[in-house]
Amino acid sequence: MTGFDNSRPGGAARLARRLLVHALTIVTLATATAAPVLADDHDHDEHRHHTYSIGLWGDLPYNAEQAAVGVPNLIADMNAARLNFSVHDGDLKAGGAPVTCNEALYTQALGFMNALEAPAMFTPGDNDWTDCDRAANGGFNNRNRLDLERKVFFSTPYSNGMRKMRQEVQTAALCLGENGLVPCVENRRWTVGGVTYITLNVPGSCNNLCDTTPDADEFKARTAANISWLQEGFAVAFKRRSVAVMIIAQANPGWDLSDPTRAPTRNAQTLAETTGLPDGYQDYLLALRDEVVAFKKPVAYVHGDSHYFRVDKPFLNAKGQRLENFTRVETFGNNAANGNNDVQWIKVNVDPSSREVFSYEPMIVPGNRVAVPAP
Numbered sequence: 001m002t003g004f005d006n007s008r009p010g011g012a013a014r015l016a017r018r019l020l021v022h023a024l025t026i027v028t029l030a031t032a033t034a035a036p037v038l039a040d041d042h043d044h045d046e047h048r049h050h051t052y053s054i055g056l057w058g059d060l061p062y063n064a065e066q067a068a069v070g071v072p073n074l075i076a077d078m079n080a081a082r083l084n085f086s087v088h089d090g091d092l093k094a095g096g097a098p099v100t101c102n103e104a105l106y107t108q109a110l111g112f113m114n115a116l117e118a119p120a121m122f123t124p125g126d127n128d129w130t131d132c133d134r135a136a137n138g139g140f141n142n143r144n145r146l147d148l149e150r151k152v153f154f155s156t157p158y159s160n161g162m163r164k165m166r167q168e169v170q171t172a173a174l175c176l177g178e179n180g181l182v183p184c185v186e187n188r189r190w191t192v193g194g195v196t197y198i199t200l201n202v203p204g205s206c207n208n209l210c211d212t213t214p215d216a217d218e219f220k221a222r223t224a225a226n227i228s229w230l231q232e233g234f235a236v237a238f239k240r241r242s243v244a245v246m247i248i249a250q251a252n253p254g255w256d257l258s259d260p261t262r263a264p265t266r267n268a269q270t271l272a273e274t275t276g277l278p279d280g281y282q283d284y285l286l287a288l289r290d291e292v293v294a295f296k297k298p299v300a301y302v303h304g305d306s307h308y309f310r311v312d313k314p315f316l317n318a319k320g321q322r323l324e325n326f327t328r329v330e331t332f333g334n335n336a337a338n339g340n341n342d343v344q345w346i347k348v349n350v351d352p353s354s355r356e357v358f359s360y361e362p363m364i365v366p367g368n369r370v371a372v373p374a375p
Contacts, residue, residue, distance in 0.1 A: 037163050048194035048243070049353045053081060055118075055363075057345040058089035058125070058250070058304035059333025064098075066334065067108065070343030073367040075115050078345060081363075083118045084192060085165060086345075089304045089331055090125025090203060090250030096136035101128065101145050106152045113153075113160040120161035121197075122153050124186055125250040125304065126204035126211075133212045142208070143178040143218060146186075146201075150177075154185040165190060168236075174225035175201075176218045184222065187229045189236065194352040196242040198233040200226045202249035204305045207280025219280060227287045234291040244298040244357035246348075247288075252305040252330065253281035255314035262306040268316040292326050293317060298357045300327050300348075307333035307342065311360050329360060340368040 055078045061067040078086055092109040093099045105128065113120040129149055132140040158164040170187035188199045201222060205211040208219045230247070237245050254264035254273065264281075266273045271286055273279040292299045292315065301315075308330055315326045332344040347361040366374035 050193055051349065051351045052084040052193055054348045054350065055081065055083045055086035055345050056089065056248075056302055056329065056331050056348060057086065058331045059091040059307050060088075060343055061092075062094040062334035063339075065339055066343050070340035070365075070368050071112055072115075073340070073365050074343055074345055075112060077363065077365045077367075079115075079117045081347060083347075084350075085119040085121060085159065085161070086116055087121040087123070087197075087199070087248050087302070088113065089248050089302055090123050090128065091304060091333065092125065092128040094334065095127050095131055096134060100136075100138035101132035101140050102138060103148070106148060110152055110160065114162065116161045117163065118161055119159040119163055119165035121159050121165075121167075121188065121199060121248070123188075123199040123248055123250055124149050124201050124203060126208075130203050130205050130208045131211055135212075141178060142213070142215065143176065147177045147182070150182070150185050154188075170225065170229045172225070174221060174228070176215075176221045181221070184225045184229070187226065189229075189233050191236075191240055191242060193350060194241070194243045195350060195357065196233060196237040196240065196245050198230065198245065198247045200229060200247065200249045202226060202251050202253070202281070202284065204251040206278045207251060207253075207284075209278035209280040214278070223280070223284055227284060230284075230287060230291060234295055237295065242297070243352045244300070245295060246300040246302060246358070248302040250303060250305055251281065252303050253285060255285075255328065256316065258314070262308055268314075269318050269320050289315065289317065289323070292323055296325060298325050298327070300329055300358050302329045302331065304331045304333050306330065307335045309344070309346070309362055327358070332362070339370050341370040343368045 061071045093105055099105060113122060129146040130142050131137055132145040133142045157166055157169050159167060168189040170184040173181040173183050175182055175184040186201045190197050208215050252263040254266045256268035257265045264273050264275050271282050309332045310330045312328055313322055313326060314328055315323045317323060331346055332342050335342045344365055345363045347363050349359045
């Protein structure tokens with residue numbers, strides 16, 4: 001599948017519905033059979049000199065047009081790129097109505113991910129669990145919604161997608177669910193071509209410390225688990241002689257004083273937030289900085305949340321010096337009420353034998369161009 005024909009009235013919507021039905025059929029069949037369709041196994045020291053590509057996306061879909069047309073177009077575009085795998089970095093919906101955090105939201109998202117031919121990874125975002133307690137989102141208990149996400153997306157050690165990839169999982173009961181301590185199964189790790197990938201459940205809305213019903217107990221337990229998984233991930237990368245690490249989480253935690261319109265501002269040296277809001281990220285960022293400095297090799301940090309595509313180097317050490325081996329990558333996401341204009345993805349080309357390992361291509365889906373139609 002290379003794209004969707006939008007030339008006939010309602011054609012994209014019909015194809016989107018067929019895509020979703022097809023994906024849900026795959027989910028049903030996979031549940032009924034014991035063995036998933038597996039991607040090729042990647043031994044930690046094999047394929048270390050092979051180049052490959054991955055896809056990054058998130059904060060989608062945010063409206064009905066994006067769900068019916070934009071995301072199916074994006075999925076077709078990623079499938080045509082023959083990726084090794086893809087990662088959605090959180091937010092399966094907009095922050096409020098008309099879509100609520102009911103079961104249909106997660107079923108739709110699983111359908112999208114299982115329509116991807118390559119293994120499809122996911123890490124939760126604030127709009128799909130911490131903010132579900134908003135009245136406009138259905139007034140759900142946010143721990144209950146996270147428990148549901150763990151059940152829908154993370155019930156096995158395999159990824160989503162038509163082909164599955166086995167992942168390492170944080171199975172210790174360190175996180176707080178609705179009824180007590182539960183495993184943090186959404187935190188995952190895998191190594192491909194000498195690169196170690198880590199996902200962490202670090203959402204926006206102050207990391208569950210602000211908004212409608214802040215939950216300090218849940219925050220404290222999950223933050224400790226995240227820091228432990230982060231540190232373990234770097235230890236594994238050292239042991240496997242990984243050439244680089246990529247971390248994928250949802251929140252834009254803020255890195256410095258430069259951009260108050262899109263993230264919390266913070267003292268780039270102490271990493272303390274300056275806005276007066278509850279700071280859900282300082283301890284986590286301090287731990288991250290220590291690991292980046294110690295690792296020395298390239299570290300890419302992927303997030304969404306503030307809906308602004310960029311690749312930059314905002315992380316400083318305690319002396320105010322820029323960490324040269326750290327790169328922040330923010331995925332496209334719904335930036336305004338502008339239809340499909342921001343329904344795009346990032347292609348990351350991974351060359352384990354190169355000095356910087358990662359290079360980045362913004363992928364503008366032809367069928368989702370609005371301001372300037374595709375030539």
